[in-house]
Amino acid sequence: MCTRVGPWRAESTAVLPAPPLVNGPPPRRDPARSRRHPAGSLGFAARGTAGRKRRAQSVIVEGSVSLATRNESCPVKFESQIHGEIFRIKSNQLTNCKNHILEFKENILHLQNKSKSTREELTKAFNALQYEVMQRENQSRNLDEEKLDTVSEGETASNIFEDFKFFLPHLKKVKRVYPKVIISQGKTGVSFAVGIPTVSRGNHTYLKQTLNSIVTRVTPQEEEDSVVIVSVADSNEDYVKSVVDMVKQRFKRQVKSGSLEVISVPDFFYPSILYEEPADDSQRTKRWRMKQVLDFSVLMAYAYPKATYYLQLEDDIIAKEMYFTKLTEFVRNMTSNNWFSIQFSVLGFIGKLFKSKDLPEFVNFFLMFYKERPIDLLLDQIFHIKMCDVEEAPEKCLKREEEIRIQYKPSLFQHVGLHSSLPGREQRLKKI
Incomplete structure (x- = not known):
């Protein structure tokens, strides 16, 4: 996630202030101590001040670099989030489309099965009719052969x-x-x-x-x-x-x-x-x-x-x-x-x-x-x-x-x- 820069996060991104420099005359030193360390005390103080300045500058530079880095990476992450959301939406749409296609396919199969069933019923009915016609023809063909009691020898069957x-x-x-x-x-x-x-x-x-x-x-x-x-x-x-x-x-x-x-x-x-x-x-x-x-x-x-x-x-x-x-x-x-x-x-x-x-x-x-x-x-x-x-x-x-x-x-x-x-x-x- 990109870190939001604002007043409520100032402590994490603001430049740390340098320690205050002492204005005015230097404090009085004990002559005895001065004599014991004639140059050490001043050199030490100078080095301490310079160190603090360098640290402060380092903090300023690091903070700037960190802020710059964060500000540069934020659009990339946001764009990634947009692409991810678009992908998710498209995935959902694709899934819905697939579901509709499957449902349509099932309906088509159902209709095909129903049509097939209807054709089979019609075929059975037609075959039954053909069978009935064949049976009738066979019966009429055998009328003269049966020689029933009610039929005379010269009778023509109809x-x-x-x-x-x-x-x-x-x-x-x-x-x-x-x-x-x-x-x-x-x-x-x-x-x-x-x-x-x-x-x-x-x-x-x-x-x-x-x-x-x-x-x-x-x-x-x-x-x-x-x-x-x-x-x-x-x-x-x-x-x-x-x-x-x-x-x-x-x-x-x-x-x-x-x-x-x-x-x-x-x-x-x-x-x-x-x-x-x-x-x-x-x-x-x-x-x-x-x-x-x-x-x-x-x-x-x-x-x-x-x-x-x-x-x-x-x-x-x-x-x-x-x-x-x-x-x-x-x-x-x-x-x-x-x-x-x-x-x-x-x-x-x-x-x-x-x-x-x-x-x-x-x-x-x-x-x-x-x-x-x-x-x-x-x-x-x-x-x-x-x-x-x-x-x-x-x-x-x-x-x-x-x-x-x-x-x-x-x-x-x-x-x-x-x-x-x-x-x-x-x-x-x-x-x-």
């Missing part, structure tokens, strides 16, 4: 039925999702498949006259290039048996040629809510509509691999004369193939023709919203969703929709059923 498990979770416990094939020769590779779902209407039935108009008003060539599929969507075994017996007795030739098939929908297809007792008529109607969507979806899925086109009918209609000739000519004379549906009737879901390759998309949409809307409204909505942009004017969308939903006139099918498949309800809409 992968689309595996998609039912995604929308109807209760089917995941079912080993194989497929309708029961009762009458079939396994006919495939035709131009048209005609689907007719049927359920019991109590003491009233229209299925016989419907089938009679459908299978008899075609030429032999048209019959050979088509297949009619009757799907019995009823758990009443007596009704199933009555339909099978009627078909075998009245349409032997069509059954033998494979142009007429009969399948039934097993009870396991339907969710448990459809077997619960409805609280009121509103719930009863809603559940009837839900079941109708599922019935149509099963029939579409079964018909999907059989033909190029699929025609949807119901079990209480009558086909007009030469209906099939007019239908096939109209389709083959289409100048554009950019259509989704041709409507040969304006009533409900009757007389709607689709490309078979589009059926899986329709079925998935129907299964997704089977609890929300009736089947005919779902058909309207899927066209609207696929073809209409959110921000475009409704008029523009409607015009485009008319281009892909083609209306054939006059209608080729007449609705005749008075008693609906919904118990207690009458259907008086007959005009096409």
